[in-house]
Amino acid sequence: MTDLNGLNANQLKELLDDLQQKYSTYQSQNLNLNMARGKPSPEQLDLSNKMFDILTSEDDLKAEDGTDIRNYGGLDGLPEAKQFFADILEVSPNEVLIGGNSSLNMMHDTVMRAMFHGVNAESEPWSKLPKVKFLCPSPGYDRHFSVCEVFNIEMIVVDMKNNGPDMDMVEKLVSEDESIKGIWCVPKYSNPDGITYSDEVVDRLAKMNTKADDFRIFWDDAYTVHHLTENPDVLKNIMVECKKAGNENRVYMFSSTSKITFAGSGIGVMATSENNLKHIKKLLSFQTIGPDKINQIRHLKFFKNHENLKKHMKKHADIIRPKFDLVLSKLDSELGSKNIAEWHNPNGGYFISLNTLDGCAKKVVTMAKEAGVTLTGAGATFPYGKDPRDRNIRIAPTFPSLSELEKAVDILCLCVQIASVEKLLEANTVEQ
Amino acid sequence: MTDLNGLNANQLKELLDDLQQKYSTYQSQNLNLNMARGKPSPEQLDLSNKMFDILTSEDDLKAEDGTDIRNYGGLDGLPEAKQFFADILEVSPNEVLIGGNSSLNMMHDTVMRAMFHGVNAESEPWSKLPKVKFLCPSPGYDRHFSVCEVFNIEMIVVDMKNNGPDMDMVEKLVSEDESIKGIWCVPKYSNPDGITYSDEVVDRLAKMNTKADDFRIFWDDAYTVHHLTENPDVLKNIMVECKKAGNENRVYMFSSTSKITFAGSGIGVMATSENNLKHIKKLLSFQTIGPDKINQIRHLKFFKNHENLKKHMKKHADIIRPKFDLVLSKLDSELGSKNIAEWHNPNGGYFISLNTLDGCAKKVVTMAKEAGVTLTGAGATFPYGKDPRDRNIRIAPTFPSLSELEKAVDILCLCVQIASVEKLLEANTVEQ
Structure with a gap:
């Protein structure tokens, strides 16, 4: 785990080769994963299935x-x-x-x-x-x-x-x-x-x-x-x-x-x-x-009452917390301390917001798509779809299964690294 | 059953006295009847109660x-x-x-x-x-x-x-x-x-x-x-x-x-x-x-299919047809051939539209209200609530029970007659 900003051009190129090789492997797998949708998973919906039985024709x-x-x-x-x-x-x-x-x-x-x-x-x-x-x-x-x-x-x-x-x-x-x-x-x-x-x-x-x-x-x-x-x-x-x-x-x-x-x-x-x-x-x-x-x-x-609602929400949390944890720990292990991305650990809600280096979000989303991972369109989180720094990517971890999520986040992290290294290489070239 | 237009002033006055006496009797009964609402009766809603049981948590x-x-x-x-x-x-x-x-x-x-x-x-x-x-x-x-x-x-x-x-x-x-x-x-x-x-x-x-x-x-x-x-x-x-x-x-x-x-x-x-x-x-x-x-x-x-829908609608008709028949036969027996009101026998829908003599609808609706019968406001069936001839009254027979409906239509017919006789008397006075 190194700050990528500390690498020289040769080191960056070497790293890029390695990352691109991994990316090619994923590309050849014809994956179809989706982290774009802020929607509950089937398991979460199951939590409310008793609502189908709660009113019958026998009721008042x-x-x-x-x-x-x-x-x-x-x-x-x-x-x-x-x-x-x-x-x-x-x-x-x-x-x-x-x-x-x-x-x-x-x-x-x-x-x-x-x-x-x-x-x-x-x-x-x-x-x-x-x-x-x-x-x-x-x-x-x-x-x-x-x-x-x-x-x-x-x-x-x-x-x-x-x-x-x-x-x-x-x-x-x-x-x-x-x-x-x-x-x-x-x-x-x-x-x-x-x-x-x-x-x-x-x-x-x-x-x-x-x-x-x-x-x-x-x-x-x-x-x-x-x-x-x-x-x-x-x-x-x-x-x-x-x-x-x-x-x-x-x-x-x-x-x-x-x-x-x-x-x-x-x-x-x-x-x-x-x-x-x-x-x-x-x-x-x-x-x-x-x-x-x-x-x-x-x-x-x-x-029936507010207490039951709270209990019900705990069941939701039990289902989706492992998904958030997975994404966050992957982000940490793959991107942490490399100084190329930031994110916030939320205490609730439906999303994780990832900020890449400026000018990398669109590239990352496109690359991920080409490796079979759909993300919310880059820019979608800004008015008119225009992220002025082109860096924000919304991750929606609730709907996919844990195993799908694991692969999808791996690919996302890989794409972030590739785009970042390319960006750093460009800067490096300009400096020379 | 006579055309009221053929009566002279004395005959009209005599009739008015008689009608007003009947009206007073109803007024003293503190009734609370409603023919304003174009909504299905509880019996009609019961026809669909099985919908409460049709989907359960066991279903796909x-x-x-x-x-x-x-x-x-x-x-x-x-x-x-x-x-x-x-x-x-x-x-x-x-x-x-x-x-x-x-x-x-x-x-x-x-x-x-x-x-x-x-x-x-x-x-x-x-x-x-x-x-x-x-x-x-x-x-x-x-x-x-x-x-x-x-x-x-x-x-x-x-x-x-x-x-x-x-x-x-x-x-x-x-x-x-x-x-x-x-x-x-x-x-x-x-x-x-x-x-x-x-x-x-x-x-x-x-x-x-x-x-x-x-x-x-x-x-x-x-x-x-x-x-x-x-x-x-x-x-x-x-x-x-x-x-x-x-x-x-x-x-x-x-x-x-x-x-x-x-x-x-x-x-x-x-x-x-x-x-x-x-x-x-x-x-x-x-x-x-x-x-x-x-x-x-x-x-x-x-x-399931269109045929069942048709059968279901026949059950609705079986419930509401007697209500329409009651209203229509009352209108016929109380107002028919008196030449003071017109209406159409509908083959479907939710309403009967009654046209009184010009200038009588508001009066009828007010009188009926004062005897405990709520009707759709006179004029409501026209833009801006303004019936240019002040004659249209919408009757909604579906919601009340047959017995409520019977009394309500009796009162309505009585009010139509009173308003008509008063109108004819006015015209009679003007002529003199």
Whole structure:
């Protein structure tokens, strides 16, 4: 294990030959491995299979308030479902809106409503403004950025630090530019870095002065109960802080059970001030009669209470922790102390974020693909798919089996080394 | 049974006294009856209760193509679900898009997409135009009109005739006014009239020249298999006719199983040309990963095939036909030949549409309410809630029990008579 930066041209060339030989061997194996998909494995989905048996035709098909769960109605969700998610998100049930199977859909529609109708009855629709901009802490979640793209919202990259977005930059930008209307945040076990925002970052987000009255934080708390370790990260409650700061309408929280029960048949949820919710529910009533109540009851009967949910998440962790451990230990043994890559050991979430030397990410992803390993496209973690330093690679370890993962990470590490050595050789040549 | 128009003032006054006495008796009973809600009764929902047992944790949880139905994916629905709905809607599976639990949501989002992005990649977003108008055959479905209101689309009332919308008017308007971008249609067992569009109307809609290139027919085939009689209405296939006429992109079809299985947990669906679908799916991919696949499989396992669906719908008809018969026979015995009201005997659908003398509907609905009978608000069946002749009342007979329904219709008929006699007395006074 040596710092590759210390090698001379000949040593680098020798190393490259060796690495390329190994790469050729993998190429000849016609592999088909995938570390691109942030989706639960079949074993994780099996954990919720009892949900298929939890409601039968023999059951009382009524909600607690007597609502027939089979019929129309319930625009914002059943009261017991709101209570359940309120407990998870640490908000009041009156601040909760239950959705369909997709929190992404709720985020999209929240932006859509702001574009067309404004964030409340008094404010101007964003689509009437000459320009709307969002801050995008990056690397971040590509589907957040896609929502901006589809509504023609200009994205401004803000650096992610090890405690959240660069708040000096955020505060400066929002205080100066009225066209900045929002910021995307994955505040806990962030996608892809696995970072949890510090208390200070949460406080500053809640308190900061924004030039735009209708500035909103899109707080995608997707991984709020998705811990990997016994000492999980703790995220400060931003709704509470916003209220304290007199900015109670500033936050839209989102979450879902997609990575808790069934990825395609979970429950999406959002939480925001009652004031915001009133506006949203009025507009929502033109869009739908209400979300699937049977699936709400199915979830509630399955979990019964918050304690069971926590136990259930431990079972998820037991399945995916070895996968994270494998990737992290491979990164450490293959790339550690070579001074060519950095990564963060997350305490939860779904991803490991690998930063290569500048200008190597695209090359690595292409090389890996050519050896049969699919990774998330380089650049996907940045707005417009453009990583300014071309160095970030998102690793999604949950879906493949351990043996697939082992081979895939070996290849990834090999590609990182090859690209790094080539880069160092180039620099070396330039110096000569 | 006499034509009330033939009575003189004294006879009318005498009759009014008698009717008002009956009305007082009902008022003193503190009734709480409801004929407003177009929703299935608990007995109808019971017909699908076996869906709760149809999938268990012991089942193979894969779709036909091997897709894990629990995980992410399937933006436009499972292939077998597309095939099932293609059979119902008489289109190709390639023309089908499976949604969540709400076809209203699909209609809303289709309008939303047209507003923001246009109906295809080339056409201009409607929101960029100074004015967008829709034709609204009326009486019609209030939630269609609400979608127009929420997107600030101007609604133009078109008369409903006994074979569909007034096509002379439709053809004239769409040929002259480029800002007319759409028309709302419930072509089979229309809401509320229960009318099915004639072949000629379908042909003319498919063939007509529209000034706007991006004109679209919103074809809400909500009641396509919801027959009440052994001789159901037959609706001509508008997709086929549009293709023949070279207007293959003209129609968006919508339907759902909300009034087939569970109203709140059914499957919404749309069908349109592959060209239109390509555009829609691209935009949809920014909004969601895909609809609930488990619920698709639940439906498919429950029905297995189209024949079983037909049998299932006969069971619905067996439950609701007596309710329609009761209402219709009451209307006949209480109002028939008095020349104060008109209605249509529908062969399917969910409603009976009652037209009173001009200027009486609001009064009738208010009076009925004061005697404990809730009806759909007068005017609700017209754009902006304004029935120009104030005469249309929508009766929804499916939800109440037969005994509730009997009393509710008695009261309704009484209120119609009182309002009519008062109206005739006014006219009588004016004449004197």
